[in-house]
Each structure stands twice: as structure tokens, then as C-alpha cells.
Amino acid sequence: MSDMDMEDDGAGVVKKFMFLNRKAPHGTVYALEGLEVVLITAAFDQDVSMVFTDDGVYQLLKGIDSKGIEVKDFSKTYRALEGYDIEKLYVDQASMDARGLTEDDLIVDVTVLSVAEMANLMDEQDVVISF
Amino acid sequence: MQFGILVNEGPYTHQASDSAYLFARTAIEKGHSVPRVFFYHDGVNNSTRLATPPQDDRNVSARWSKLAAEHGVDLVVCVAAAQRRGINDDVLAPGFRISGLGQLVEMGIQYDRLVTFGD
Numbered sequence: 001m002s003d004m005d006m007e008d009d010g011a012g013v014v015k016k017f018m019f020l021n022r023k024a025p026h027g028t029v030y031a032l033e034g035l036e037v038v039l040i041t042a043a044f045d046q047d048v049s050m051v052f053t054d055d056g057v058y059q060l061l062k063g064i065d066s067k068g069i070e071v072k073d074f075s076k077t078y079r080a081l082e083g084y085d086i087e088k089l090y091v092d093q094a095s096m097d098a099r100g101l102t103e104d105d106l107i108v109d110v111t112v113l114s115v116a117e118m119a120n121l122m123d124e125q126d127v128v129i130s131f
Numbered sequence: 132m133q134f135g136i137l138v139n140e141g142p143y144t145h146q147a148s149d150s151a152y153l154f155a156r157t158a159i160e161k162g163h164s165v166p167r168v169f170f171y172h173d174g175v176n177n178s179t180r181l182a183t184p185p186q187d188d189r190n191v192s193a194r195w196s197k198l199a200a201e202h203g204v205d206l207v208v209c210v211a212a213a214q215r216r217g218i219n220d221d222v223l224a225p226g227f228r229i230s231g232l233g234q235l236v237e238m239g240i241q242y243d244r245l246v247t248f249g250d
Contacts, residue, residue: 013240030139030250033172033212040232046240127239129137130247 015126016047021056022130025075026066031059032074034131042084049125050081051118052110053092057099060091060106078108092118134158135238136168139249141176142191143184148177151248152194159202166242167205168195169235170227172249175213178206180224192224199226207234 019038023030042048052060059078066073081089089110096102096112103110113121122128136155140147155165170177177192184190199206206227208218213229220229239245 015240017236017239029172036211037171037232037235041236041239044233044236044240046236127245129239129245130249131139 014045014047016049016124017041018049018051018122018125018128020128020130021050021052021059022054023059024055025059025061025064026069026071030131031056032072034129035074035077037129037131038081038086039084042086048086049088049090049121050086051090051092051121053095053118055095057091057095057101057106060089060108060110061101062105062107075107081108090118090121132158132163132244133242134163134165135242135245136165137235137238137245137247137249138168138170138174138177139172139247141173142182145173145250147248147250148174148191148195149189151246152191152198154246154248155204156198159198165202165204167207167234167238169238170206170208171212171232171235173216174249175208175216175218178208178213178218178224178227179222181222192227196224196226209235 019034021031021034025031038048038050064075089108090113091110093112093114103112136151138148138151142148155168158165177195179192182192195206198204208227208229210229210231
């Protein structure tokens with residue numbers, strides 16, 4: 001609180017933001033609209049991490065084709081994250097295992113974490129936003 | 132302590148908005164402050180003044196408006212999410228305003244806690 005008192009407008013403050021992506025890319029709008037928040041947060045020069053867990057790991061799956069369900073395919077956005085200096089991408093090992101997925105099935109380079117490692121990473125964050 | 136609140140679900144179908152409201156009201160009663168609530172995803176539907184729930188039910192948007200009027204809570208509705216769902220300035224209940232996602236990020240940067248209510 002004391003450090004915030006000096007920076008009322010928040011200018012220059014860099015916090016650690018984690019975005020916890022738990023939902024499949026399609027079926028609900030959470031993944032698409034969640035991605036918008038991630039990009040805006042990076043534009044505010046914050047320290048951004050993205051975590052993919054539960055069905056959220058499907059967001060990074062290679063070969064997504066949403067033409068059949070007539071909704072926007074935003075899969076390519078994940079590959080563009082690097083251009084926004086968003087390079088900390090983590091996936092949950094247990095979620096990958098439960099779905100028969102390996103890193104080779106994903107469109108971007110990720111760090112695979114155990115539940116304990118994930119817990120430690122979360123503990124380091126200032127803000128965790130879950131979609 | 133300063134709490135920022137994020138509401139990600141619409142009224143009535145989901146309890147998120149009710150829980151967020153009760154959390155905000157209680158935090159204020161306990162001497163904390165809730166400078167802003169941000170409405171995202173279907174949460175933007177909490178902002179319409181056009182809803183007319185039955186007399187014996189709570190009025191979710193009116194309750195938020197009252198909290199804003201009494202405690203100066205800034206009720207911010209995401210513009211992109213609102214436009215997708217037909218929410219604009221013409222239908223906003225008192226105390227709500229439409230703005231960008233930067234207002235959400237600012238809550239995370241400036242406040243002590245950011246609490247999410249959603250699915």
C-alpha cells in the first residue's frame with residue numbers, strides 16, 4: 001500500500017500479471033475476450049505471464065479450424081504474442097497429460113510446469129486474472 | 132484496503148454479479164474502499180436500465196446504481212464487450228459508464244487487490 005501512495009496514477013508501476021486461461025478456445029467467448037485483456041495489459045508495460053490449464057490448453061492446439069462453426073479463428077494471435085513482448089507462456093503438465101497432449105501439439109513454445117511449480121509461480125504474482 | 136472488482140457474468144442466470152455486489156457492499160461496510168467495478172464478457176449486461184425483474188426479486192442493475200450513488204463506486208463497462216452485446220450509452224443505468232479495458236488493467240496496477248467474480 002505504501003509504495004502505491006506515492007504513485008496515485010499508477011504511472012511507472014510494473015506489476016506481475018498472470019492470466020489464467022482455463023476454457024477451450026471455442027464454445028464460450030472467454031478465451032477470445034481474455035486475449036484482449038492480455039494485449040492491453042502488455043500495452044501498459046506490465047510483466048505478463050499466461051498460464052494454460054484445464055481445457056485452456058486446447059487454446060494452443062495446432063490445426064484449429066473454426067470455419068465449420070462460423071466463428072472467428074483467433075488461433076494465430078497466440079503466435080503474435082511475442083511481438084507484444086509476451087513471452088512467458090506456461091502450461092499445466094497434468095492438464096496436458098489428461099488430454100493426451102505434448103508440447104509438439106502446440107503452436108507456440110511453452111514451459112510445462114507441475115502443479116507445485118505452478119503454485120509457486122502464482123504465489124509470485126501481484127494480480128491473477130482468470131478466464 | 133482498496134479492492135477492484137471484475138464482474139464477468141450477466142445478471143440472474145449466474146450468481147457472479149450478486150456475489151460481487153454483496154462483496155463490494157460488505158467491504159465498504161467494513162471500512163475498505165471499492166473505487167471501481169469493471170464489467171466484462173456478459174457482465175456488461177448488468178449495466179442496462181431496461182431490465183424489469185419481478186417486484187419480489189432483487190433488481191441487479193438498480194442495486195449497483197444505488198451503491199455507486201451512495202459510495203462513489205465507479206461502474207465501468209467494457210466498450211468492446213458492450214458493443215458486441217447491444218449495450219450503449221442510451222441504455223445505461225445511472226452510475227455506469229462505458230470505457231476501455233485499460234480501466235481494468237489500471238485496477239490491477241493501482242489497487243491492493245483485484246477480485247474476479249465469474250464462471
